[in-house]
Amino acid sequence: MEYAYQYEQGPIRPPSEAQSLLLRVTRNCTWNRCHFCTLYKGDSFSVRSVEEIKKDIDGMKATGYYEDCRSAFLQDANSIVIQPSKMAEILRYLKERFPAIDRITTYGRADTLSRIAVEDYKMLKEAGLNRIHSGYESGSDEVLKLIQKGTTKEQEIEAGIRIREAGIQLSVYFMPGVGGKELSEENYRETADVMNRINPDYIRIRTFVPKKGSGIQQLIEEGRFTECTDLEKAIELKHFIENLHPISSRIVSDHIINLLENVKGTLPQDKEKMLEIFEELEGLAPENQRAYQIARRIGLVRGIRDMERLNKEQMQKVLELQRTGEDYGFEAFLRELLRRYI
């Protein structure tokens, strides 16, 4: 007999959770006001009951699809907001029903994370929570205010210290370009300062691209925010990495939106290697930089050296699009290409 139970799933998960069992603990976002984000617009936040969640876990078990799953991700945007005792109960039940799962992760906002006691984090770790992802985006209070993130640098540091003290892995996100040209230096300096104080396990890069219908798009139209060029955002990332010390975080570039996907590695040993990649980009002639940008934005390459592997047809396509882009307005053209991914 076919099993007909329909369990809920939210719209997103980090790319690193592509193979994970996705369990919806809360719906949508507690904040829903970040100027760069349109994900949950029009949807209100709600907490699901423990009974409902356990029913979903049982429903997933009954499908038989998840027996080999080694990891789980608890959705949606800020599920860590629920009472720690309830979260622990969900974690324990999930582990009991799926004993093969050895990694459970979730998202949390810095303001919420900074209010959770170290003892509660320790209880959650004991119950099975191994990693917390948090979209810090920037460590600058000025930038956080501009993008209406609703968090502060102090909360980011406090959250980071507590999570690390409890022994839970911390994966934070940095958004080069989110302060615009006006706050580019402020953005990389202050964010690097936060990272240097908390030494997160992972720093994930999400280059900023304004979404249609977002608050930042409106600021751009009103002349209150000047978007950095594609290359300027990459150089902001270079300066960010230069300012990271003395930490041992792993820099992860797991999104096609980043211009140089091969800028990744573990600090401090891979720092020079990562910085050399930017030097290579800066050393290219302007027309070759633009050809690389096009090839990257249509998904043909991950790094500059990949250009050598393009065949004749692929190279022709890149050059055609480059000409179109130059007629259209190169940055606007790149933005249109990038918007296919966000």
Ligand code: SF4
């Ligand atoms: S970026 Fe995250 S916290 Fe901000 S509105 Fe979107 S989902 Fe919510």
